[in-house]
Amino acid sequence: MSAARVPAVEGWFTMDESDPRLMGNRCTSCGTVFFPKASIACRNPSCDGSSFEDAPLSSRGRVWSFTTNHYAPPAPYVSADPFEPYSVAAVELAEEKLVVLGQVEGGTEGLRVGAEVELVLSTLFTDDEGDHVVWKWKVVA
Amino acid sequence: MAVDEVAVLGVGMHPWGKWGKNFVEYGVVAAREALADAGLAWTDIQFVSGADTVRNGYPGYVAGATMAQALGWQGAQVTSAYAACASGATALDVARNRILAGLCDVALVVGADTTPKGFLAPTGGDRPDDPDWLRFRLLGATNPTYFAFYARRRMEVFGATDADFAKVKVKNARHGLTNPNARYRKEVTEEEVLSSPMVADPLRLLEICATSDGAAAVVLSSMEFARGRVSGDPVRVAAVSTATPRFPNTVIEMPNFATDSAAAVGPPELTFRDSIAAEAYEQAGVGPDDLDVAEVYDLSSALELDWYENIGLCKPGEAEKLLHDGDTTIGGRIPVNPSGGLACFGEAVPAQALAQVCELVWQLRGQAGDRQVDGARVGLTANQGLFGHGSSVIVKR
Numbered sequence: 025m026s027a028a029r030v031p032a033v034e035g036w037f038t039m040d041e042s043d044p045r046l047m048g049n050r051c052t053s054c055g056t057v058f059f060p061k062a063s064i065a066c067r068n069p070s071c072d073g074s075s076f077e078d079a080p081l082s083s084r085g086r087v088w089s090f091t092t093n094h095y096a097p098p099a100p101y102v103s104a105d106p107f108e109p110y111s112v113a114a115v116e117l118a119e120e121k122l123v124v125l126g127q128v129e130g131g132t133e134g135l136r137v138g139a140e141v142e143l144v145l146s147t148l149f150t151d152d153e154g155d156h157v158v159w160k161w162k163v164v165a
Numbered sequence: 166m167a168v169d170e171v172a173v174l175g176v177g178m179h180p181w182g183k184w185g186k187n188f189v190e191y192g193v194v195a196a197r198e199a200l201a202d203a204g205l206a207w208t209d210i211q212f213v214s215g216a217d218t219v220r221n222g223y224p225g226y227v228a229g230a231t232m233a234q235a236l237g238w239q240g241a242q243v244t245s246a247y248a249a250c251a252s253g254a255t256a257l258d259v260a261r262n263r264i265l266a267g268l269c270d271v272a273l274v275v276g277a278d279t280t281p282k283g284f285l286a287p288t289g290g291d292r293p294d295d296p297d298w299l300r301f302r303l304l305g306a307t308n309p310t311y312f313a314f315y316a317r318r319r320m321e322v323f324g325a326t327d328a329d330f331a332k333v334k335v336k337n338a339r340h341g342l343t344n345p346n347a348r349y350r351k352e353v354t355e356e357e358v359l360s361s362p363m364v365a366d367p368l369r370l371l372e373i374c375a376t377s378d379g380a381a382a383v384v385l386s387s388m389e390f391a392r393g394r395v396s397g398d399p400v401r402v403a404a405v406s407t408a409t410p411r412f413p414n415t416v417i418e419m420p421n422f423a424t425d426s427a428a429a430v431g432p433p434e435l436t437f438r439d440s441i442a443a444e445a446y447e448q449a450g451v452g453p454d455d456l457d458v459a460e461v462y463d464l465s466s467a468l469e470l471d472w473y474e475n476i477g478l479c480k481p482g483e484a485e486k487l488l489h490d491g492d493t494t495i496g497g498r499i500p501v502n503p504s505g506g507l508a509c510f511g512e513a514v515p516a517q518a519l520a521q522v523c524e525l526v527w528q529l530r531g532q533a534g535d536r537q538v539d540g541a542r543v544g545l546t547a548n549q550g551l552f553g554h555g556s557s558v559i560v561k562r
Contacts (some may be wrong), residue, residue, distance in 0.1 A: 091313030098286035
């Protein structure tokens with residue numbers, strides 16, 4: 025029996041393995057897109073909107089910058105045992121004109137500023153509840 | 166339009182280190198040193214402005230009253246301010262504004278911290294609504310992760326190299342060598358920096374600021390109160406900027422998961438970091454060319470180079486040249502971080518923006534010893550805290 029797959033955070037991304045998307049939202053007054061979703065008020069200071077529609081973000085973007093962490097971060101991060109260095113990328117989405125972070129899936133090969141990456145789902149850590157799933161960026165071969 | 170000024174009567178610090186004592190003890194040492202420097206008694210102080218620490222329980226959240234009680238209740242008015250790394254500047258601003266409003270003549274500003282070992286971590290518990298908690302949980306995005314994004318970006322856009330970043334550390338280590346308040350007082354070579362362990366690629370251990378215990382205090386007064394109490398012209402606070410970003414902020418900032426979107430509204434004229442000093446220059450009625458010395462927030466060696474450009478010392482992409490030409494070294498055109506900066510101090514969050522001010526006051530008075538910047542008359546601090554807190558203070562003599 026395979027372990028249950030649960031999102032590591034509720035409502036931030038779709039669990040569709042074949043075409044996962046980060047789920048932002050868009051202000052219905054000014055059109056500004058937010059990720060994570062805006063929930064209280066539109067953060068465009070010239071807009072007094074407070075209603076939003078879901079806006080799945082582009083699933084491909086280009087690396088704006090990235091790093092590989094060589095030391096285990098503090099809790100609440102759940103590190104692999106033994107600790108393995110992991111990479112985090114800041115990815116620019118052309119259509120949304122924003123930069124969004126994510127861990128990097130599949131090693132650092134081909135990882136450079138400007139590289140095209142795509143969104144994938146990956147296991148962040150596993151516990152009694154099952155596999156806690158998070159979005160990651162993967163270099164497009 | 167230059168705003169009205171207040172006088173700095175006294176400054177004091179408790180040395181930075183990992184002393185493991187109660188933060189209140191450091192604060193009292195710094196406060197008493199600042200009072201002695203001002204030639205005032207604690208009972209002369211009419212207003213106490215505390216910069217909070219969030220790592221020392223309830224007394225840290227009410228730092229102003231905590232310090233007032235430790236020094237002995239004497240009826241002063243009080244406030245406590247939190248603005249992450251900019252807390253000290255915010256506390257200073259409140260004191261300045263009280264004085265300028267005529268509500269008091271003389272005020273004590275104090276910030277102190279005792280820090281845990283290792284990475285600064287989010288507040289404990291299970292808090293999935295807090296982006297600062299979530300960025301650790303979901304991404305393992307430590308503070309150095311963000312510093313590393315900026316460093317690599319600088320390499321990509323401007324061709325900066327590992328050697329450039331290492332040279333910043335070498336410079337600051339030399340500056341802070343004999344600073345009695347600095348925690349790290351040791352020269353390092355470029356080779357030592359470049360062979361120190363990689364933390365967040367491309368940044369190495371010796372290029373990332375540590376967390377420290379420490380305290381800094383400043384006594385401010387009205388110009389009128391200072392007259393007759395200070396021989397010669399006092400150092401004056403000519404500006405305190407406590408800037409927030411403008412929408413859309415298109416640079417990824419701690420602790421965020423994403424930038425604002427620039428799809429519906431275009432990016433502002435100035436980036437957030439550029440706007441921090443711009444506001445201070447406006448208040449003080451001076452510009453970058455008027456500066457003699459600056460203390461900037463070198464959370465990483467690479468970030469110091471960004472600050473050169475953000476405070477207008479040079480155009481974007483020219484910071485490495487400024488460094489190589491020795492302009493930002495003591496003896497150069499515009500020395501940056503003569504104290505040794507965070508590279509020699511490590512960060513004691515609520516004290517750090519005040520420590521920057523203390524250093525500039527010593528510089529402008531000609532009391533900085535081996536690290537003196539000759540003839541310094543105008544100095545600027547620049548600092549940025551988590552959750553959109555920028556600060557910049559300009560002092561003049």
